[in-house]
Amino acid sequence: MYFFVDTIVDTQKSGIEHAIIRRLELFKMHNKDAKIITTNYHRTVYASLTTDGLNNDVINLFDYYQKVADVPFTPATLDTLVLPEHALLKKSVNHQYQVVLNHKVIMQITTFADTQKQIDLIRYLDDEGKTIYIDYYDIRGFLSKRDHYDTNNDWLTVEQWLDVTGQPVIENYHQINFDNKVDVTVYRLRGKDNVWYTFDGVQGYMRHFFDELNLAYNGHNAFIFDRASETAWASTHMVTPNYPIGHFHNSHVTDTDDIMHSSLNGFFTFMIKNQDHFHYMISATDTQTKDVLARWPKMRAITIPVSYVSDAQLANQVDFAKREKHTLIVAARLAPEKQQIDVVKAMVQVRKQVPDARAEFWGYPNGDYGDQVKKAIKEAHLEDVISLKGYSSTVNQEMDRVGLSVLSSRMEGFSLSILEAQSHGLPQVVNNVKYGPSDLVIDGQDGFLVENNNIDMLAAKIIAIMSDEQLQTTLSANAYTDARRYSAENVWRQWQVVTDDYENNYLK
Missing domain, CATH: 3.40.50.2000 (Glycogen Phosphorylase B;)
Structure with a gap:
């Protein structure tokens, strides 16, 4: 399996997302099993994936642990919301509703802008009108995330991502730091073995996700890391056998007039400093590949265009x-x-x-x-x-x-x-x-x-x-x-350097 690792594939796509989608098309065209892996949480992305026909091609970290990849689209609406006895639902402003009980607002409801009655989030309030917690609904209709608040100081204390039964599977704990700002201090994730794992950063549970996914697909899979800065540490610290590939989607230096001495583009610094970890480092043009090799002659740098013409x-x-x-x-x-x-x-x-x-x-x-x-x-x-x-x-x-x-x-x-x-x-x-x-x-x-x-x-x-x-x-x-x-045939010929090495040398 070939995994193309990104953060998100949303409605408004950058060049990286367009490149990954074109690559997926090319791999499918040549009967190669491939999936897009995304790591960011996004409650509405299902809609754009549906529009693009990508729902079966994308595995998201949060969906994976929440076990909601196959949940049918069943919008949660105001009509299906069960209110406390004697409570009244009142419209306040556009897409905003209030639930009133005994003359006090106990809930504030926001609906998605494009569907007035579909629930976006619900804010639960105490007797003084302070936020106790906020429930966030996925656009598919299920309760997806709950944020807990300290009502005395009005700051976020715990974020919980929930499975379809309402049980937490990912948790982020917050505290106030010395600058009086809220910081995430502990990250917890319930793995596929139903054991809770604790990490001190998002890269930790991202790495754990990559390893579990690798094993779920029989191990030894190829990972092409397209968002180098967001996945750099996780990509180089996987503990299961895999075939990692780095990708330059932009200039690797900040000053292209001085490629031999310029400081590195921060997006690629970690990847370049750990270049020996990757089987290949892909540039989209021969010019960049030559510049990369001029500075790092031992790097396994190759050229593969990021798209093709059908x-x-x-x-x-x-x-x-x-x-x-x-x-x-x-x-x-x-x-x-x-x-x-x-x-x-x-x-x-x-x-x-x-x-x-x-x-x-x-x-x-x-x-x-x-x-x-x-x-x-x-x-x-x-x-x-x-x-x-x-x-x-x-x-x-x-x-x-x-x-x-x-x-x-x-x-x-x-x-x-x-x-x-x-x-x-x-x-x-x-x-x-x-x-x-x-x-x-x-x-x-x-x-x-x-x-x-x-x-x-x-x-x-x-x-x-x-x-x-x-x-x-x-x-x-x-x-x-x-x-x-840049025909499909010509671009695929360049990809075959990687696929042949992976399938004929690494896997065998």
Whole structure:
């Protein structure tokens, strides 16, 4: 079995989640048993997994110990809630209800926003209106978690995750530290043998989960750790025999202009310092693999792209005459490292040369950067020119409509956005940064590489494409051709280095 280890696969997915899902498709295509492993608690993720058709492909740490993976969807609603005798249920504000007994509010109920009567959480109150405990319901309908509070000091004392019978299976105990802040001090987990185990950190019970899962699937399984920072300690401290693989999903250093001496990207520090533990360390591009080996010659570093282009997509080529030639797309989360504000600045120049030019930003915001982008658009008076479309799982369909793609990142690991745009025949203007753009975009053939933060150069290349229909059409045709480098067959051939070693050497 191949396990792809992540934290969560939610509705709004980062590039890592998209890469894992594409890998799962590829492994299934070649009849390899594979599952996605997630470690974070999330009460509503079942809905997005259902939408994505992944319910049978994901094993979550909390679901595993709560034994709820196969629980049917049976929403807990206000209509099925049993209230104390003589208690009254009253609506207070949107999605908020109160349970009143003897003129006192004894319970406060919140319902899920999209289903007014489905219970999200219930807060239980004492006679003075202080919180005793809060019950959290999974979107599937069962009581999933209970938080206990100290009513004298109003702080969280114990978190309990419950099985379907209401018995605790995971517990976190809290106390006040010297800075008068609440800290988790003890983590407890009831293992598959019904014995309670105690840990001093989340990595401890994560490691225990990996080991139990490994044994449940007959041991000696392959684990590909995609979230290096979150799972680093657990991945290197498993006690059952396994085949661990590390993955660089971004630059391994903070300064790509000084790869030999730069400090390490914190996400990968532990993995790099324990590189001998891993059978392979995967980079998504040859450029990064070469840089990794230049600094650590003994590392078992190999290149495997994080996605592929399906045969169906390779065969689906849109007539460029039907496109909105002067509309560009930026498909990336709104984040400082993606630098969408540079595109806003470039669009000021573009509009002077191409008056009908427009831009669409597709992606969810990280932190307050979305607000910064909105402010930049307003200050540039481009509110009617640049549209913030938000996150969409079908943004690839928009790529068949627009005329070019732009990516202004200061750092990448591969860039699924570039490959997706290329496979949809979009000419591209992308920053020539490590890693990904120069491995994917062939400068002058299917798009243009520009200097990072060079707004004039960025604008000039966008104008060049929009102003020359023949150039735009030629770049598009070449993009379709160049995308074939990342066909499913070609990418799987690179994966076979790992699968052959695991199956033919390690297992035998």
